Amino acid sequence: MGDHRWRVLAVASAASFLVYLDVTVVNIAFPDIEATFAGTSRSALAWVLAAYNITFAALLVPGGRISDRFGRRRLFLIGLVVFALASAGCAVAPSAAVLIGFRVVQAVGGALLVPASQGLVLDAFEIGQRTMAMSLWVAAGAVAAALGPPLGGVLVELADWRWVFVINLPIAVAVLVAGLGTLRESRDTGTRGLVDPIGIALSAAAVGLLTLAIVQGDAWGWTSPAIVACFAASALLVPAFIVRTRRAAVPALDLDLFRSRPFSLANLASVLMGMAFYGQLFAAVLFLTTVWDYSPIEAGLALAPAPLAAAVAAAIGGRSAQGTWLRYLTMVGIVLFAAGSAWLYLGLEEAPDYLAVMLPGTVLVGAGAGLAVSLLTSTAAQVIPAASFAAGGAVNSATRQVGAALGVATVVAVVGTPTALEAVAAFDRGWLAIGLCALAALPLTAAIGGRALAEK
Numbered sequence: 295m296g297d298h299r300w301r302v303l304a305v306a307s308a309a310s311f312l313v314y315l316d317v318t319v320v321n322i323a324f325p326d327i328e329a330t331f332a333g334t335s336r337s338a339l340a341w342v343l344a345a346y347n348i349t350f351a352a353l354l355v356p357g358g359r360i361s362d363r364f365g366r367r368r369l370f371l372i373g374l375v376v377f378a379l380a381s382a383g384c385a386v387a388p389s390a391a392v393l394i395g396f397r398v399v400q401a402v403g404g405a406l407l408v409p410a411s412q413g414l415v416l417d418a419f420e421i422g423q424r425t426m427a428m429s430l431w432v433a434a435g436a437v438a439a440a441l442g443p444p445l446g447g448v449l450v451e452l453a454d455w456r457w458v459f460v461i462n463l464p465i466a467v468a469v470l471v472a473g474l475g476t477l478r479e480s481r482d483t484g485t486r487g488l489v490d491p492i493g494i495a496l497s498a499a500a501v502g503l504l505t506l507a508i509v510q511g512d513a514w515g516w517t518s519p520a521i522v523a524c525f526a527a528s529a530l531l532v533p534a535f536i537v538r539t540r541r542a543a544v545p546a547l548d549l550d551l552f553r554s555r556p557f558s559l560a561n562l563a564s565v566l567m568g569m570a571f572y573g574q575l576f577a578a579v580l581f582l583t584t585v586w587d588y589s590p591i592e593a594g595l596a597l598a599p600a601p602l603a604a605a606v607a608a609a610i611g612g613r614s615a616q617g618t619w620l621r622y623l624t625m626v627g628i629v630l631f632a633a634g635s636a637w638l639y640l641g642l643e644e645a646p647d648y649l650a651v652m653l654p655g656t657v658l659v660g661a662g663a664g665l666a667v668s669l670l671t672s673t674a675a676q677v678i679p680a681a682s683f684a685a686g687g688a689v690n691s692a693t694r695q696v697g698a699a700l701g702v703a704t705v706v707a708v709v710g711t712p713t714a715l716e717a718v719a720a721f722d723r724g725w726l727a728i729g730l731c732a733l734a735a736l737p738l739t740a741a742i743g744g745r746a747l748a749e750k
Contacts, residue, residue: 301476302418303427306411307434308469309374312462313404314435316346316381317698318442318572322579322590323455327393330455334390337513341394344509349401351695352502356494358409358688359546363489366413366684367479373406374473378466385459408435408691413684416675417480425620425672429612432668433605436571440601440660443579447594482681486544493538493546500531501692508699512706548682551689559742560673561693563624566735567670568697569704570631570728571663577705577724578638578656585717586646596648600656604664611665612672620669620676624739627665628732634658635729642725644718666735667694673742701731 320327320343328339361369380403383396412431419427449457507524514521539545552558575597582593607630611623634655641651671690678686708727712720 298476299418299423299427301472302478303415303430305469305472305476306370306415307431308465308472309370309407309411310431310435311438312465312469313350313377313408313438315438315442315445316400316404316458316462317350318439318575319446319449319458320346320442320455321576322443322446322594323450323458325590326450326455327390331390331393339390340513342390342397344506345394346397346401347695347699348502348505348509349398350404351505351692351699352498353402353405354409354688354692354695355497355501355547355685357405358413358682358685359489359494361406361410361413361684362482362682363544365479365481366410366417367473367477369406369684370410370414370477371470371473373403373408373410374466374470375403376400377403377407378463378470379403381459381462381466385456385463409684409688412675412687412691414477414480416678416683416687417680421676424675425669426612428672428675429608429668432671433608433612433664436608436663436667437601437605439572440575440597440604440663443575443590444594444598447590447592451589451591480683484681489544490538490542490546493535493542496531496535496538497546500528500535501696503531504528505696505699508696508703511703547685547689548679551678551682551686554677556742557674557677557686559738560670561690563735563738564667564670564674564690564693565697565700566731566738567628567631567663567666568694569701570635570697570732570735571667571701572698573701573705573724573728573731574631574635574659574663576702577709577721577728578652580705580709581642581721582652585644585721596652597656599653600660603657603660607661607664608668611669620673621739621742624666624669624673625736627662627667627669628736628739629662631659631662631666631732632729634660634662635725635732639722639725639729642718642721662732666732666739670735670739701728704728704731 324343327342328336331339377400380396380399384393384400387393387396415427415431416424446458449461503524507521507528511521536549539547539549578597579593582588582596583590588596611627637655637658641655674690675687704727705724709720709724
């Protein structure tokens, strides 16, 4: 039985790795994609990145609720096949429009796969082992996101951008074979009937419009009518979703989850840590390639130690964190992340000094993110009832994705497009903003309280 649990965790973690890799691996391939489709404007090609992020964030919670209702194993396998086929479509896309279309389909598959995989892990492990299991599951996704730039750089340098999608196929086949032989079906057996389609649509629209506004804010103008309309519509859809959910026979989400103090505060803190983690990753790639003139492969390899630090920290934290220690170790992770940002803020100059400044700074950031992000997810997971394993986990994944969009938007807004003389000062503002995002999660984590977690 114990061996089966670990096999489930390995399969689910591999799926998480696969999906989150595609959140960042395409970023560094973007110039190569732009060269291939030279007749398409940069603003149109930006949807290769934006379409995936927006669709993925919008459909995570609906995907989780559908998984809980109709079977987590079933939705896991469906999502995996959809993701793999869409990846193959991206790899052979003859035009930018086709590539963007397949990126949307990829995100649909990912939004089914991620919450289903988390639900399967929570179902497989006893509550006393869930912190360790969830820390490792989240670490796989965080490591994948951080490995995206180095892996993308290597693939683009050795071949071309299409290989960032081809690489998904052998991983997906291996996960599919392992999943068919390992995973057992689990679902919410206490609910009958169709999950409220109107609630699902309202949820997807609210998160999708919010993410769209954040992702496109800089390109369209933060005060433009389109962006203001997206923010306003998202704000109006939230109360409409709540009202609809309270009245639905089979609601799109169990709102009682938010009555839990640890669940609500952990998700708020996850937004901030998502901002910090993805913002730092984006800023580091920009700094290395624009200020230090690193090639994509050099930048990717320079950042490779950070995901290793994240994986080690998450594994150690997951084994050690229980009860009150869960909160304390999460706070340690936040402080480590902020310290890494401060190191970069104080040390980075125009003259390259990788070993003394960039390496220790990004390793501190990686270790801090590995602890904080994984343990915040574990904190939220502690209070999710069995009937909502996938949907409750999807809420946390969605908060991190919204945070990721906010983090990239923050870096774009704060750093801007400086001249060579202004670049270091502009990036200093970026490191400072990123560190402050992480520190803002500290009081939220402290307020979670150890007693509530210790009683779980």
